[in-house]
Amino acid sequence: MPSKFGFIYHEDFLKYNFGKGHPLNSIRIQMHKELLELNSFFNNPNIKLISTKPCSDEDLLTVHTRDYIEFIRKLSETGVGSVDDKDTPAFKNMFEIAKTAVGGTITAVDEVMNGSILHAWNPGGGFHHAKQDSGGGFCIFNDIAIAIKRLIKKYNLQRILYLDIDAHHGNGVQEIFYDDSRVFKISLHESGETLYPHSGFEDETGIGDGEGYNINIPLPIGTFDEAYIHIIYQILPLIAEFYNPQFIVLAAGADAHFLDPLSHLQLTSTTYIRIAELVHGLSHKYCGGKCVLLGAGGYSLNATPRIWSLIVSKIAEVELKDEIPVEWRSKYNEYFNENNAPIRVVDDNPPKIDPERYKKISKYVDEITNRVKENIFMLYGFFKLIK
Ligand SMILES: [Zn+2]
Ligand SMILES: [Zn+2]
DSSP: EEEEEEOOOOOGGOOOOOOOSSSTTTTHHHHHHHHTTTTTTGGSTTEEEEEOOOOHHHHHTSSSOOHHHHHHHHHHHHHOOOOSSSBBBBOHHHHHHHHHHHHHHHHHHHHHHTSSSSSEEETTOOTTTTBBBBBBTTTTSSSSHHHHHHHHHOOOOOEEEEEOOOSSHHHHHHHHTOOTTTEEEEEEEOOTTSSSSOOOOOTTTOOOGGTTEEEEEOTTTTTTTTHHHHHHHHHHHHHHHHHOOOOEEOOOTTTBBBTTSOOBBBBBHHHHHHHHHHHHHHHHHHHHEEEEEOOOOOOOOOTHHHHHHHHHHHHTTTTSSSSHHHHHEEEEEEESSSOOOOSSSSSSSSSOHHHHHHHHHHHHHHHHHHHHHHHHHHHEEEHHHHH
C-alpha cells in the first residue's frame, strides 16, 4: 500500500521572485501543482496538502550568522540592492518570503518525524547554494541545511543521506557539513569548469570526521540519460548499504533537463523517473520510508512542472495521466514559444547524441564510477579492518 505523502504548500512560495526577466520564475510551482490537481492528485486519500509558516530567527541561526540574517532583513525592507552583487537581487519582503521557504522544509521534516506522513515534498525549498554568511545563485537561506541540523539536534539522527541531483553543485550544503559524517553528501552536477558555482570537483571529499562523506560527480556538457542512470544506480545503493541512512533528503532540481536554459546536460524524463524509483525504494529499505524532497532549480517552464510531477507521482505511487490536460496547456500557453506547450508529461523528442560524444562521456562515466566505488570501499573496508 502506498505511504502517506505530504505536499507542502504556501501561497508565498509564488512570491519568491527576483523580478521580470530573471530565470527563476516561481510560476513553475503553480504550474506543477495544477498539473497534479488536474490528475485528481489531491483527492487521493494518501495525499495530504500541508500548509506552512515562516521559520523563526532561531531556526535561521542554527546555520546562518547573525550578521547575514540582519543583512537580509535590511535588504528586504527596501528591496533595493543585491544578496551577492550578481544574479540574486534583493526584493521587497524577501526576508519573510525566504523564511517561509525554510518553514516549508522544516514542516516537511517535522511531519515525517512525527509520523503523520512518510514522504514529504516542498517544491518551494532546496536553496543549496546559501552558506553560513552569504547567499547567491538565487538562494537566500539554506533551508536544506537548517532542516538537516534540526534532524540532528531535535530528533537526534546520526545518519542522513543527502542526494543533490540539481544541475549545479550543492556547495552550501557541502560547506556546512563538510566535516560532519552525520550527513553523507552526494552531488551530481555539471562540472564546475563550465557552470556556477564553479566548485564540486572530485577531490572535495570532506575533512576531519567528514572525510569520505562528501562525493562529487562533476559531469561533462551533454551528459545523457544512460550515463547518468549508470552512475547513480552503481553508487547510491552501495552508499545506502554501507551508511544505513535513517533519513534521505533529495534536492530534486530539474535543471539537468535538456530543455533547461541555464545548464548544458541532456537528461530527459527517463532519468528522473528512474531516480525517483531508486530513492523511493532505498527510503523504504533503510529508513522506514522517511524521505523529504525539495524543489531546488529548474528553469524551463516546459520541463520543470512535468519533471517534478513525475518524481512526486512515482514516490507517492499515484498514477499520472500521460497526456497533459488541454486546460493546463491553454492556461499557461503564454510561457511557451510558438504555442509549443508540452502535450505529454514524458519527453517526446529526446535530444540526439553525437556518437563521438557518446563514447567520450561513457568512458568518463565508467572511470569516475569505478573511482568513487573504490573510495566507498576504502572508507568502509578500511575502518572495518582496523576495528
Ligand atoms: Zn513509499
Ligand atoms: Zn541548479
